[in-house]
Every structure is written in C-alpha cells, then in structure tokens.
Amino acid sequence: MQENLTNVPIMAELFANGESPEVLFWVGCAGSFDDRAKKITGAFVRILNSIGVRFAVLGTEESCTGDPARRAGNEFLFQMLAQNNIAVMNGYGIKKIVTTCPHCFNILKNEYPALGGEYEVLHHTAFLQQMIDEGRLKVEGGAFAGKRITYHDSCYLGRANDIYEAPRNVLIQLDAQLAEMKSCKSRGLCCGAGGAQMWKEAEHGNKEINIERTEQALEVNPDIIASACPFCNTMMTDGVKMKEKEEGVKVFDVAELVAMANGLFA
Amino acid sequence: MEIVLQVLFAVVFGVSFYLAGRKFVAIRRNILLGRKESLTDQPARRWKHMVLFALGQKKMFRKPLPAVLHLFIYVSFVIVNLELIEIAIDGVTGNHRTFAPYLGGFYTFVISLIETLSALALVATLVFLWRRNVLKVKRFTQPELKGWPFKDANFILGMELILVTAILTMNGADYRLQQLGAAHYVDTGTLLVGQFTSQLFMHMGTASLEHVERIAWWVHILGILFFLNYIPYSKHLHIILAFPNAYYTRFAVAGKMENMPVIANEVKSMLDPSAAITEIPDPPKTFGAKDVTDLTWKHLLDAYACTECGRCTAACPANITGKQLSPRKIMMDTRDRLEEVGRNFDKHGAITDDGKSLFGDYITAEEIRACTTCNACVEECPVGIQPLSIILELRRYAVMEQSNAPNEWNMMFNNMENNQAPWQFNPGDRVNWKNEI
Structure with missing residues (x-):
C-alpha cells in the first residue's frame, strides 16, 4: 500500500474512463505553486491515499478561485475566474469538494452558489475529523507525546465560517499537549495575509501583523505552531524566523502533523 | 402659580417630543437615502436575534466587567423611563405621585427598584468616567475620538450623573417630607434607598425640603427631555437603533461577500455570448x-x-x-x-x-x-x-x-488574468507538485 501514497488521479482522466471520484481535492494556488504549501498538499494526498479515499484533482484545469481579486475589489476578475471554474466543475458533475485552503473553502462554499456552483465543500480539517469519526482514519498517537502544540485560528475558517473545533479535534488525536494563545477562536488574531495582503507590502505602521501574532504564539512556549491555512503557515513561519526561534519552534499544517504521526512520510 | 407650572410643563413636554420626533424622522430619511437591500426574511429568527443581542446584550458579555456596569445603566434607563408615565401625568395635573394610592405596596417596590438601579447606575457612570479620563483605556483615547466625540462621551456620562442624582435627591427629600407629614406628599411606603438618602435632609424644614424636592423633580424631567433631543445628534443614539440594527442583521456567515449581479451578467455574456441573461432591476450607478x-x-x-x-x-x-x-x-x-x-x-x-x-x-x-x-x-x-x-x-x-490599486495588486491582477494564479507561474505547471511529494 505504501507505494501508492503519492498517487494523484486527474479529473479529466477519470472522467474519460467514465469514473467519478468520491471527492474533488481543490489544491489551490498556494498548494500548487508555493514550495512550503506543496508539502501540505503532499501530506494531505498521502493521508487520502493511505485510507483509500477515491479523490481527484482538476490539475491544469483548476484556476485561482478569484478570492484575492474579489477581496481587493476587482469583481470582474473574480467573476471571470469563478465562472470558468464553475463551468469546469459542473461539466464534470462535481458534487463534493475538499480543500486545504480556507480562502478557497470560504469562496467555494459561500460565494460560488450565487453563480450556479453548488457543491458540498469541506475544509480538510473538517474532512479529516469526518474520516476519524467514521473510523476510516486512525491517527497514531505517540509521535507527538509530550510535545506542546498551539493552534493558530485561520480567520476564514474561524470567524468567517465558525469552524473552531474541527482542527482542534484532529490535533487532540496526536496525544500532544494543546495550549491556547491569549487570543484564540473567535478572538484569534489574523496572521496578516488575508484580503489580498499576501501580495503587497503592508501599509505604513509600527509592526508587522505576523510578528504580533507570532509573539502571541511564542508566549505559550510551543514546540509546534499548528495552522490550517497555507498563508497562515507562511506568515507564522516567517514570524518565527524573524524572532530567531526556528530551531525550537516549528510551524506545521494539521494535515502534516497527521501524516507525520501516521508515518506517511518516507 | 400652580397652573402656570402645569401649562409650562405641558408645553415643554410637547415641544421636546415634537423636536426630537422631527430629528428622528430626518435620520430615517437619511438612512433610506441608501440603496436597497432585502433584510426582512425569517421574521421569527429576527425577533429572536433582537431579543438576544439588543435586549439581552449578548455580545457585551465578551468583556464581563464593562458589560455588568453597562447593564446597570441600561436597565436603570429602561425602568426609570417607565416612571415617565407618572411624571407626565403629575406634571400636567399638578398631582403628586398619582399612582401611589392605587398601587400601594407594588408602588413602593417599583420606586425602590428605580432607586436601587439609579444608585447602581451612579456607580457605573463614575467607573466609566474614570476609565475614560483617568485610566485612559486605549480605545477611548485613539485619534478618531479627539475633539467632539470625546466630549460627547463625557457629556453623556455627566448627564447621567445629573439625572440619577436628581432621582435620589428627589426621593430622599420626598421621604423626609412624608415623615414630617407635609401636605400633598402621599405615603409611598418605606423606600429602599430613600430612607437612607432622606438622612441627608434631617436638618431641613418643610419649606426648604419642598424646594429641594421640586427642583430635583424639574431637573430630572427637563434633563430627560433635553437628553431625548440630544440623543439623535450623539453616539448615544445606539440605545434606540441597536434594536432595529439587530433585527435587520445579515444572517449570512461573516465570510460571505455579496455578489454583484450586474458584473456577473457582463462576464457571463462575455464568456458565452449566447447565454441567457436575467435583467437586473435597479442597477447601481x-x-x-x-x-x-x-x-x-x-x-x-x-x-x-x-x-x-x-x-x-x-x-x-x-x-x-x-x-x-x-x-x-x-x-x-x-x-x-x-x-x-x-x-x-x-x-x-x-x-x-x-x-x-x-x-x-x-x-x-x-x-x-x-x-x-x-x-x-x-x-x-x-x-x-x-x-x-x-x-x-x-x-x-x-x-x-x-x-x-497598489502596483503589487495590479501585478497580482495581471497574473491571475494571464496565469490563473496570483503569482507569475506557468499555468501548465499547476500540477507539477505531484512529482515532488
């Protein structure tokens, strides 16, 4: 079974063979192109393969959801990208989507329906929790026993969609010690990347937002900062580096932690 | 003299409500200068939301200390204004405490409740003044509060001090007058706070006490009528508009941005000229x-x-x-x-x-x-x-x-348009990651 862990079925090929996947894995731009985020994509694919989830990706037929354009104010560009994506997915008869990016999750779930794109959309942390609840995924405790993990809430999961517990419920399976930051859940402080801030310098101020948030995380003396968003991951990783704490504190996605716990990385 | 005061009261009362009403109508007109938005579905859920968030102040309790103090002022405001009914009747008829003989023990209870809440509101108001002016809590001293907004906040708290002090003075003097058996001052029963505040007036005679009681009564009612007219010009308007604002809340999850149907249509017909387009009534300018x-x-x-x-x-x-x-x-x-x-x-x-x-x-x-x-x-x-x-x-x-838009955003827009990603990567490489994992 181990040799199939990196199997990535492409939707067009499945469709040509008359097959349909259980779920479409929406990889997102960060997960496709960003070196750090690609590791999250890899971890999630390994988990899916290890428990035999029949998934597919759109591959080169996937485009940006349009989220950064819409949040920046460019509705035209958003509409072009979104309507193309919906045409592709409706063409394949997609019913269910899972994604490792909260921004993709939010826009696919809440904003695509108005344009005719109605799907059941899950964030990967909710999907992992579902797999655990159904008994399909067993997370091996032990690897993280004695480690201290603090979870950084993504705004687009938390306040935007009221998803606070799913990522924590998955992390609980790791037998680690979970420590909450002073601002957590609905009070969680943004990493600084949302609303298309990722692609521009911050406005003039006296501090970077990711440094403020990293300081809050470091206050609880974690071994690991867990994130559930590729952009949060980048911001927190940079923050830890700026604070020169990268030796002792690592930033991992929830999916990466599960994959590591289950020995899915070679 | 009596009749002059009664007429004066009726005139001041009427004019105050008229002027305030006119301003409220203007505010409503201003609000309706905005574009249409439909927020009238699910009335049962809206009422429930209003009861929980406006009446019940659910969100306030994210910060428990200010929430409790705010609750004192809020509840005392609501209950005290119930007494406005009696004050209006007294003012016009020249009676004193019209309801007391009819309500008996219940009257004693209501007035005692008002006094207690007023005392709690007095404490809360002092703490709030202290937080703003001595403690200088950061959010009360930030740039946008400089000038009028800062004065507005202090002025409201000052007004509240005057109003609750007037109530407590009025009842204290009244209670003492009852003890002295002054004509006109009907028996209210033992007032919970008044029995103590009356101690402050032990040295005074009936005539001076009547002056104190009357002045406090007038300060209270004129204060309330002034406040009524001040509210629509002030941040204090929230005491009224919190209710409709809660009722007309947007129920969609916070992450959802509203669609722009006009642009959706334009893009739709651009991508597929034969697509069926539904006309948008009342498009934005x-x-x-x-x-x-x-x-x-x-x-x-x-x-x-x-x-x-x-x-x-x-x-x-x-x-x-x-x-x-x-x-x-x-x-x-x-x-x-x-x-x-x-x-x-x-x-x-x-x-x-x-x-x-x-x-x-x-x-x-x-x-x-x-x-x-x-x-x-x-x-x-x-x-x-x-x-x-x-x-x-x-x-x-x-x-x-x-x-x-900042240049970096324009570059991002270009990338999204040409490469279907916010970064400048070749769209053909989108799935290359599968060879790297």
Whole structure:
C-alpha cells in the first residue's frame, strides 16, 4: 500500500474512463505553486491515499478561485475566474469538494452558489475529523507525546465560517499537549495575509501583523505552531524566523502533523 | 402659580417630543437615502436575534466587567423611563405621585427598584468616567475620538450623573417630607434607598425640603427631555437603533461577500455570448461605493447605531500594528458624511453634488488598503455593525472605477488574468507538485 501514497488521479482522466471520484481535492494556488504549501498538499494526498479515499484533482484545469481579486475589489476578475471554474466543475458533475485552503473553502462554499456552483465543500480539517469519526482514519498517537502544540485560528475558517473545533479535534488525536494563545477562536488574531495582503507590502505602521501574532504564539512556549491555512503557515513561519526561534519552534499544517504521526512520510 | 407650572410643563413636554420626533424622522430619511437591500426574511429568527443581542446584550458579555456596569445603566434607563408615565401625568395635573394610592405596596417596590438601579447606575457612570479620563483605556483615547466625540462621551456620562442624582435627591427629600407629614406628599411606603438618602435632609424644614424636592423633580424631567433631543445628534443614539440594527442583521456567515449581479451578467455574456441573461432591476450607478448613497440602507443604519466603543478597532490587526485603518473611524466617517448629505438634502430638497464624497474626503485609500478582511471588527461589535462590508464596497469603487490599486495588486491582477494564479507561474505547471511529494 505504501507505494501508492503519492498517487494523484486527474479529473479529466477519470472522467474519460467514465469514473467519478468520491471527492474533488481543490489544491489551490498556494498548494500548487508555493514550495512550503506543496508539502501540505503532499501530506494531505498521502493521508487520502493511505485510507483509500477515491479523490481527484482538476490539475491544469483548476484556476485561482478569484478570492484575492474579489477581496481587493476587482469583481470582474473574480467573476471571470469563478465562472470558468464553475463551468469546469459542473461539466464534470462535481458534487463534493475538499480543500486545504480556507480562502478557497470560504469562496467555494459561500460565494460560488450565487453563480450556479453548488457543491458540498469541506475544509480538510473538517474532512479529516469526518474520516476519524467514521473510523476510516486512525491517527497514531505517540509521535507527538509530550510535545506542546498551539493552534493558530485561520480567520476564514474561524470567524468567517465558525469552524473552531474541527482542527482542534484532529490535533487532540496526536496525544500532544494543546495550549491556547491569549487570543484564540473567535478572538484569534489574523496572521496578516488575508484580503489580498499576501501580495503587497503592508501599509505604513509600527509592526508587522505576523510578528504580533507570532509573539502571541511564542508566549505559550510551543514546540509546534499548528495552522490550517497555507498563508497562515507562511506568515507564522516567517514570524518565527524573524524572532530567531526556528530551531525550537516549528510551524506545521494539521494535515502534516497527521501524516507525520501516521508515518506517511518516507 | 400652580397652573402656570402645569401649562409650562405641558408645553415643554410637547415641544421636546415634537423636536426630537422631527430629528428622528430626518435620520430615517437619511438612512433610506441608501440603496436597497432585502433584510426582512425569517421574521421569527429576527425577533429572536433582537431579543438576544439588543435586549439581552449578548455580545457585551465578551468583556464581563464593562458589560455588568453597562447593564446597570441600561436597565436603570429602561425602568426609570417607565416612571415617565407618572411624571407626565403629575406634571400636567399638578398631582403628586398619582399612582401611589392605587398601587400601594407594588408602588413602593417599583420606586425602590428605580432607586436601587439609579444608585447602581451612579456607580457605573463614575467607573466609566474614570476609565475614560483617568485610566485612559486605549480605545477611548485613539485619534478618531479627539475633539467632539470625546466630549460627547463625557457629556453623556455627566448627564447621567445629573439625572440619577436628581432621582435620589428627589426621593430622599420626598421621604423626609412624608415623615414630617407635609401636605400633598402621599405615603409611598418605606423606600429602599430613600430612607437612607432622606438622612441627608434631617436638618431641613418643610419649606426648604419642598424646594429641594421640586427642583430635583424639574431637573430630572427637563434633563430627560433635553437628553431625548440630544440623543439623535450623539453616539448615544445606539440605545434606540441597536434594536432595529439587530433585527435587520445579515444572517449570512461573516465570510460571505455579496455578489454583484450586474458584473456577473457582463462576464457571463462575455464568456458565452449566447447565454441567457436575467435583467437586473435597479442597477447601481457605480461599481462599489464612492459616497454614502452608494452604500445600502443597512450600512447607513449601522453608522447611526455605532456608539464609538472601539471594540472593533481594539481587535483590528491593522490598527493594533499602527496602520491608519480604524473600523470605528469608518463608521464615524460614514455617519458624519451622511449627516452632511442630509443637511444638503434639506437645503436643496434633493441629493445635490457638493463636490465631496465619503471615499477621498473622509476615508482614504491607505485606510481601506490596510484591511486583512479578518472579520475581527464584525465579531466584536456589540450591536452587530459590519465595518468590513463598507470597506469592501469602497475597495470595489477604488479598484474598478478609479483603477486605484497598489502596483503589487495590479501585478497580482495581471497574473491571475494571464496565469490563473496570483503569482507569475506557468499555468501548465499547476500540477507539477505531484512529482515532488
């Protein structure tokens, strides 16, 4: 079974063979192109393969959801990208989507329906929790026993969609010690990347937002900062580096932690 | 003399309600200068939401100490104003405590309750003054509160001090007058607080006590009538508008941005010229919002409902890290500009171009660009205001009507258009990651 862990079925090929996947894995731009985020994509694919989830990706037929354009104010560009994506997915008869990016999750779930794109959309942390609840995924405790993990809430999961517990419920399976930051859940402080801030310098101020948030995380003396968003991951990783704490504190996605716990990385 | 006072009372009472009513009608007119937005579905759920968030102040309890103190002032305000019914009848008829003989023990209970709440409100008001002026809690001393808003807040607290002091003085003197068996001062039973405050007047004779009681009574009622007229010009308007603002809340999850059907249609027919298009009734005159009239009435109701507490700004990541953006300022600017547009309307009988606009003259591009759309401001607001929604409408105007975006965003737009990703990668390489995992 181990040799199939990196199997990535492409939707067009499945469709040509008359097959349909259980779920479409929406990889997102960060997960496709960003070196750090690609590791999250890899971890999630390994988990899916290890428990035999029949998934597919759109591959080169996937485009940006349009989220950064819409949040920046460019509705035209958003509409072009979104309507193309919906045409592709409706063409394949997609019913269910899972994604490792909260921004993709939010826009696919809440904003695509108005344009005719109605799907059941899950964030990967909710999907992992579902797999655990159904008994399909067993997370091996032990690897993280004695480690201290603090979870950084993504705004687009938390306040935007009221998803606070799913990522924590998955992390609980790791037998680690979970420590909450002073601002957590609905009070969680943004990493600084949302609303298309990722692609521009911050406005003039006296501090970077990711440094403020990293300081809050470091206050609880974690071994690991867990994130559930590729952009949060980048911001927190940079923050830890700026604070020169990268030796002792690592930033991992929830999916990466599960994959590591289950020995899915070679 | 008696009859003169009765007539004077009736006139002052009537004129006060008339003037306040006129201002409230003007505010309603201003709010309705906004664009349409449909928020009347699910009435049962709306009532429940209003009971929980406006009446029940659910969000206030995210900060327990201010919430409890605020509750003292709020409950005492509501209950004290019930007594306004009796005061109005007394004022016009020249009676004293008209209801006392009819209600008996229940009257004693109600007045004792009012006194107790007034005493608690007095404590809360003093703590609030201390927090603003001595402790200087950060959110009460930020730039947008300089000048009038800071004075407004202190003035309201000062007014509250005067009102509750008047009530306690009035009842204390009254109670003492009852003990002395003064004519006209009917038996109220033993007043919970009055029995103690009456001790302050032990040295006074009936005549002076009557003066004290009458002056306190007049200060109280004139204070309330003045307050009624002050409220619509002040941040204190939230005591009324928190209710409709909660009722007309947007139930969609906070992460959802509203669709722009006009643009959706345009893009749809561009991608597929044969596509069936549903006409949009009443299309907006601009993409996004340049001025308050480009916002919807709910945005404008939000602005009037804001009490400038600054919980939004205290939670805003951009503001915390020293950027210009303050969600509270967005709301205050929207209200100030709307008042200006309203005054213009009054002058000319219609909306006229005064060469000014919300975006540009009140709110700058630098402010709205700093937003991370994290929804912290929305989450914190005790009365359900959504500053983020206004920020995003202004961004739409800046980018689509003015091409007013930072260079990096223009590069991002180009990449998304040409490479279907915000970075400059070859779209053909999108799935190369599968060979790297």
